[in-house]
Structure formats: structure tokens, C-alpha cells
Amino acid sequence: MSTGTARRRPACGNEEDDLPTLILLRHGESDWNAENRFTGWVDVDLTPHGEEQARRSGAMLRDAGLLPAALHTSVLTRAVRTGAITLQAAGRAEVPTRRHWRLNERCYGALQGRDRRAVRAEYGEKQFRVWRRSYDGAPPPLPPGSEWDVSADPRYAGVPVPRTESLADVVARLLPYWTDVIVPDLREHGTVLVAAHSNSLRALIAHLDRLSREEVLDLNIPTGMPLLYHLGGDLRPRVRGGRYLDPDAARRAALEVARQGLPTAGPAAEPTRGARL
16 A cells, blocks of 8 residues: 555545645543543553554544544654554554654653542642643652653653643644644645644644633543644644544543543533534
8 A cells, every 4th residue: 555645535526635634633541541640751551442442543534534644653652552553443554653752741740640639639629720731830840769750761862851841841842843844744745643642732732723821721632532634735724623523522522531630420620622623
């Protein structure tokens, strides 16, 4: 099968067929997603459910005629495996793949490894939401000697490994990769899949959709739900917010993301705009 440009849909006279197409996919459920823990740069694997989410994502892309000609992932196992499983299920296992730390999840500093509910109970709802969802709020830094310190990992040789990050920090370290690597692939190949993380995708969406700080607060990205952006010649979205291939399921899943850290029972305290039509 060719690895060149895949012009994606069956012919139907739709002008969107000729637009650069960006597919954003948060990795499938990870072990620590299932345990409701802050993960950040800690390298955890997918659960069996997360693997199934990736296979379903690939089947959805295949059935929609959205055939990626290039894949970009972080260097973290949960994103790498999601991308590979998705491409396999889509019948595109051979396409070029690039991995880069700039697509890694946000570093949650001293919160990494901790249960979200315990953090919320200790620090209160307001501080919890600032650390989890605001644009500028960074958690306390990872302490020296922490078991979750990845700075000695060979994957990060020469990399300025953060000890904590705000979403603004993620935007700043992600944008050079977007501009210098993903954008040229979009122009060359037409259809590009990015398999990454909640906050690296929130950072990219904040840039693409020019979200305000208030809008960022309510942006929640569900696991294993392909989000489609048709881009104009200027690589700006033709439709702000893009569209999920399964919008109803994505809306429900985004609400569950918003509820993470809240008590098991009771109404969600956070609105969500993570699953938009």
C-alpha cells in the first residue's frame, strides 16, 4: 500500500476532500486513567479498554475514508501504542511515524502519581481546577529525588525536562513542532494523525481555535475519540472546534473527563466544551 498522500473520501463532490485534514486523537485509556491518577510525563501503558478504543478509532477512520498519510506521537508509550494500533486498524500501518517529546503530556509536577480526588480534597475545588484546567496555573514542581522524575531517561538526553508546567508552557514547547514538522506534513500529505495527550492536544486546540483563557477552562478531551479538523490554505480551521467522528459518544466521554476528581455521586461541577459538533 502506498505511503503517499491519501485523498481521503470516496468521490462525492465535497470541497472538503481537497483540504488539509488534521486528525487529533487522545491516547486510549491508560492504567493511571483507570486509577484516576495524575500521569504527566510518567510512562504508563494502555489498559485493554484503551487498546480497544484505539482499534475502534482506526475502524472509524477507515470507515470514514480518512486515511492518514503521516502519524505524529509523543514519546510516551500510551500515545505511541495508540497511534500504532489505530493505524493498524485503519489499514495504514506502514505510514511514516514521528515521535517527539514536544507532544508529551503536560508535566503535573508534584501531583504526578497522586489520586485526583485526594488532591481535590486536600487543596479544595478552586485550586484543583486552577492546576488542572487553567491556562496559566502550574502545580508545585516535582521535588528532587521523586520516583516520578524522568530526567535520567535516555529518551530525554539533552531535553530540558520540566519539573512542572502550565498549559501556557505546553503551548510554548509544542508550537515549534507544530510549525516546523506537522504543518509541512499537512501541506505534503494532506491527512495527518496526531496521537497525543489531554493537555498537548488542549494546547494545540487552544492555538488553532484561538481560545480565550475562559474557554480553555471548559475544554476537555476524551480518550480514544478522533477529532477532525479541515484546514484552509492558511492552516486555520474551516470550522472552529472541528468535529468528532462520533459526537454523541465524545460529548458523554468529555463530561466524564470533566468529572475526574469529583465525588463519584452527584452532578458534575465543571461544564465541558470538549465534544463540539
